[in-house]
Amino acid sequence: MAKFTSLRALFVTLLFPAIASAASLDDYYLSKFGPQAQLAKALESVVGLQSHTAERCRTDLYRSLKRDFAALQPATKKALASYITPPTLSGQTSPSSAPTFSSTHFTIHYTTTGVDAPSLTDANANGVPDHVERVAAVFEEVYSTEIGTMGYRPPPVSKYDVYLLDLTSQGAYGFTSDFGAPTTSNVSVGSYIEIDKAFSDPMFTVHGLYTADQMLQITAAHEFHHAIQFGYNYYFDIWYGEATSTWMEDQVYDSVNQCYIYLPDYVSVAATISLNAGLNGGSEYGRWLLNRYLAEQHDTQTTSVVRLIWEKLGTLSPTNSPKTAAGDLQMPPVIDSVLVNSYGSSLTADFVGFAKKIYARSWSTHLADLNKIPSASIAASYSAYPVPANLVTMPHYTFAFYRFVPTVGVADLTISVTKTTGAQVSVLKKVSGVVSEIAANVGGATYTVTGFGSLNPATDEVVLVVVNTTNVDNHQVSFSTDGSASAVTEPTVSTGSGTGTGGGGGGGGCFIATAAYGSYLHPKVAELRAFRDRYLLTNAPGRLFVAAYYRISPPIADVIARHEWMKSGVRCLLLPLIFAVEHPVVALALLLLVVGVSVRWGVLLLKGRGRQAVAL
Numbered sequence: 001m002a003k004f005t006s007l008r009a010l011f012v013t014l015l016f017p018a019i020a021s022a023a024s025l026d027d028y029y030l031s032k033f034g035p036q037a038q039l040a041k042a043l044e045s046v047v048g049l050q051s052h053t054a055e056r057c058r059t060d061l062y063r064s065l066k067r068d069f070a071a072l073q074p075a076t077k078k079a080l081a082s083y084i085t086p087p088t089l090s091g092q093t094s095p096s097s098a099p100t101f102s103s104t105h106f107t108i109h110y111t112t113t114g115v116d117a118p119s120l121t122d123a124n125a126n127g128v129p130d131h132v133e134r135v136a137a138v139f140e141e142v143y144s145t146e147i148g149t150m151g152y153r154p155p156p157v158s159k160y161d162v163y164l165l166d167l168t169s170q171g172a173y174g175f176t177s178d179f180g181a182p183t184t185s186n187v188s189v190g191s192y193i194e195i196d197k198a199f200s201d202p203m204f205t206v207h208g209l210y211t212a213d214q215m216l217q218i219t220a221a222h223e224f225h226h227a228i229q230f231g232y233n234y235y236f237d238i239w240y241g242e243a244t245s246t247w248m249e250d251q252v253y254d255s256v257n258q259c260y261i262y263l264p265d266y267v268s269v270a271a272t273i274s275l276n277a278g279l280n281g282g283s284e285y286g287r288w289l290l291n292r293y294l295a296e297q298h299d300t301q302t303t304s305v306v307r308l309i310w311e312k313l314g315t316l317s318p319t320n321s322p323k324t325a326a327g328d329l330q331m332p333p334v335i336d337s338v339l340v341n342s343y344g345s346s347l348t349a350d351f352v353g354f355a356k357k358i359y360a361r362s363w364s365t366h367l368a369d370l371n372k373i374p375s376a377s378i379a380a381s382y383s384a385y386p387v388p389a390n391l392v393t394m395p396h397y398t399f400a401f402y403r404f405v406p407t408v409g410v411a412d413l414t415i416s417v418t419k420t421t422g423a424q425v426s427v428l429k430k431v432s433g434v435v436s437e438i439a440a441n442v443g444g445a446t447y448t449v450t451g452f453g454s455l456n457p458a459t460d461e462v463v464l465v466v467v468n469t470t471n472v473d474n475h476q477v478s479f480s481t482d483g484s485a486s487a488v489t490e491p492t493v494s495t496g497s498g499t500g501t502g503g504g505g506g507g508g509g510c511f512i513a514t515a516a517y518g519s520y521l522h523p524k525v526a527e528l529r530a531f532r533d534r535y536l537l538t539n540a541p542g543r544l545f546v547a548a549y550y551r552i553s554p555p556i557a558d559v560i561a562r563h564e565w566m567k568s569g570v571r572c573l574l575l576p577l578i579f580a581v582e583h584p585v586v587a588l589a590l591l592l593l594v595v596g597v598s599v600r601w602g603v604l605l606l607k608g609r610g611r612q613a614v615a616l
Contacts, residue, residue, distance in 0.1 A: 025068050026076040028524055032061060033083050033170075054167075054196075054203040056262070056285050057245065058175035059226050060238040064326075066180060086177075086192055087163050090114025095163075101128050102159065103136040105143050109163045110197070116165040118197040131198070135164065135216065142220045145252045146228060151307055153314070155231040160224075161192040168201050173219045176226035178234060187233045187317055193223045206261070214256045221245075221252040232314035237324055239276055239284045240331040244306060247288035250366070260372035262286040267358060267374045275351065275397035276332055276471070278324075280530045289373070293354045294335075296364050298343045308338050332397070332471055348469040352424050355399035355467050359428060360435040376463075378403045383457075385410050386482035393476050394423065394468035402479070404462040406455035410481075413452035415464060417445055418485045419477045422470035428463045431455060438462075512556060513574060524578055531581045 066084050069077065082088070086095040091113030101108045110132050111117050118131045139162060147154050167174065174195035182189055196204060199215035222245040229236045229244070249259045266273060266286030273283045275290065291306050298305040313334050322330040336347035357363065359376040380390070383405040392400065404413060417425050427438040427447040438447050449462050468475045474491035513525045536542030560566045 025071060026073050029065055029068070029072065029080055030076060033065070033080055053206050054201075055170075055172040056282070057222060057226070057242060058170065058172045059177070059223070059241070060279060062175050062177045066178070086161070087165055087194060089163070089165055090116040098163075101132050101136055103140050105154075106136055106139045106160050106162055108132050108136050108139075109161060111164075116197055118164050132164070134213070135162065135195075135220075138217055138220045139224065141217075142224045142252055146221070146225060146248065150251070150304060152225075152228050152310070153231055155190060155227040156188050157190045160227060163192065163194045164197040165194060167194070167196040168203065171203060172196075173199070173204060173215065174223050176223045176230065178230050182234055185317065187235060187314070189230050189234045191227050191230045193227060195219050195223065206258070210256065210258055214253070214258070217253045218249040218256050218258055221249045229310065232310045233316065233329065235318050235323075235328045236313060237276070237328045237331040238326075239278055239280075239287060240309075240335075242279075242284040243287040244291060244310070246285045247291040247306070250288075254366070257369055257372060259285070259288060260369065263289060263372070264374050268377045270355075270358070271377070271379055271398055271400035272395060273398070274395050276330070277530075278326070278526065289358075290354055292363070292365070293357055294339075294350060297350065297353065298339075298345070303342070305338065305343065308342055309335055312338050330471075348424070351397065351399075351469050352426065352465075352467050355465050356426055356428065356437070358399075359401055359463060359465060360430075362435065376401050378463075381405060382481075383407060385413075387480055388482060389478050389480040389484040389486045391476060391478050391486040391488070392466050393474050394466065396468055396471045396473050396475075399465060399467040402464040402466070404449075404452075404464070404481070406452055406457045406460055406462075408453045411451070411453045413449040413462060413481060414483075415447045415449075415462075415479055415481055416483050416485060417447070417464075417477060417479050418488055419466075420475045420488050420490050422468060422472055422475040422491075423477045424467045424469050425477060425479075426465040426467075428465060429460075430463070431460045433459070512560060512570060524574070527578060527581050528574075 062083065065080065069080075069084055072080070088095050089098045089109065089111035091111050092098045095109070098109045098111050101110070110129070112120055112129075118129055120129045121131070122128065123130055139160075143154075146152050174193060176191050176193050178189050178191045180189065195216070196219075199205065199212040199219070202208065204215045205212060225245040225248040226241060229241050246259050246262065249256065262282055262285035264286070265281055266283040267289065269283065273280055275287060277283065294305045309331075313329060313331075316329055316334065318327060318329055322333050324330050332347055339345040339347055339350055358373075361370065361373065361375070363370060363373070379392075379400040379402055381403040385407065387404070390402075392402075394400070404415070415427060419425060427440075427449070429436050429438055429449055438449055440447055452462065455461075464479055466477045466479075472491050476488040476491075478486040478488050513528050536545060560570055
């Protein structure tokens with residue numbers, strides 16, 4: 001009972017600052033940095049469920065904190081001030097007081113005392129810890145590949161600063177921190193990198209799957225490319241920044257292959273997670289696979305499509321270019337411009353090609369790692385015919401696969417399709433593992449698979465690929481095998497639908513949360529949208545719940561938005577849900593403890609009543 005009481009106290013302590021500051025962004029940043037974030041991890045440890053791995057990157061979190069810092073309460077600013085400047089390492093009085101080691105392009109900052117100190121082993125007795133020299137050597141390898149071989153522009157600093165410190169309390173491999181938004185028309189900014197001092201904790205090595213040195217290598221490759229990105233344009237769209245930095249890990253250190261563990265977070269749910277969604281359950285890291293497709297499709301010995309995309313971004317300004325909800329530059333128009341002007345392609349064509357390649361698995365590079373790429377996730381499978389009309393409604397920049405299993409009762413299969421203008425379809429046939437594409441019949445509304453009934457149902461299949469190739473939600477495709485069709489409706493562009501945001505995710509806005517927090521862009525609202533897209537819209541009961549919520553919530557949200565006292569109350573009511581979304585392991589542990597204690601009390605109560613009955 002004492003343990004439960006202490007856990008309850010921890011839980012209340014963790015939530016109280018968020019309740020007290022629920023009127024602003026303070027609660028969000030306090031939950032991500034400092035004591036509150038550390039308490040969440042401590043609670044996981046207390047209940048024995050600390051099985052998480054480290055965050056791949058916190059670059060956007062730090063960029064967002066600096067952007068929002070002026071809007072925070074004075075007490076919050078005081079608590080988080082150390083997170084917006086270069087770090088003061090343990091045992092040091094300022095960032096500049098720490099010892100340093102310089103290589104050709106980098107200055108490595110470290111300390112010899114306290115929790116931030118790396119291993120001080122100095123085998124060559126030159127006065128510099130061997131690990132510090134290894135860090136410098138790895139970053140020089142990264143520089144040589146990304147700048148020297150691949151041709152990216154170096155960051156706009158004379159020598160780049162890298163800080164070694166203990167990041168286990170933050171649960172992050174590292175991050176790249178900018179020097180602040182540009183104050184002139186120049187969009188390029190400098191930055192510095194903070195990485196963990198050792199990468200030896202199991203959270204970094206994914207519980208022994210990788211070595212600490214491998215984690216150092218790919219973190220250096222990942223974070224230094226963020227430094228390059230800030231050098232091109234401070235206003236880069238975070239999903240593509242993370243996708244490119246993760247892709248770069250495999251370009252520099254191909255043998256490590258840790259980037260493949262993020263693919264299930266995107267490939268398996270690509271029907272609900274938009275290509276250009278913001279930070280969404282780690283799927284932004286899994287979206288690196290798009291860059292592999294573009295490189296395989298378009299790279300030559302002298303050109304790199306991904307580099308050209310970043311170079312194009314470096315010529316743009318948010319004053320005259322489409323922006324995301326956060327004010328950054330939308331990447332789809334940038335990518336499309338490069339594909340059209342440099343390769344005679346388009347984002348529409350390549351996104352459809354990307355979807356088909358995910359199904360066909362016809363990758364032409366990194367063939368030894370092909371088995372690490374997840375197979376396409378099939379949205380529905382049909383083996384009884386005819387198949388009546390099915391209506392598919394898709395979030396922006398998503399794709400899905402529908403399987404038709406051969407049967408001897410159907411000699412030839414004809415698939416009829418109707419669609420809105422932004423939807424594209426393809427029909428693929430797989431025979432003995434070989435995938436080919438079925439051309440549309442005259443008119444483009446039907447596809448006939450001749451000899452369908454003679455295919456082997458154990459190994460062969462036909463797949464309909466449906467793709468929303470636009471930044472507009474709710475494009476539709478109707479398909480059937482009996483010629484019937486459901487009516488399709490061209491989507492309307494509306495505020496908060498994800499259209500034009502580059503980071504909105506699928507579906508409409510979270511009306512009540514938006515009213516309570518005052519903005520569709522509030523990070524808490526973004527977390528709820530991500531939870532909806534990832535866990536509710538991916539299953540039938542969840543979709544029914546969301547549909548019911550959208551029917552009843554707008555008028556309620558309208559009332560809430562007009563009354564400050566209601567906003568505060570709703571924010572407090574939402575806190576347990578948001579806490580569960582942010583800390584699912586902790587929430588589950590607390591739920592199990594509460595259930596367990598309740599059951600125990602119930603049993604004791606029943607026993608007590610039983611004894612009373614016997615006594616009577």
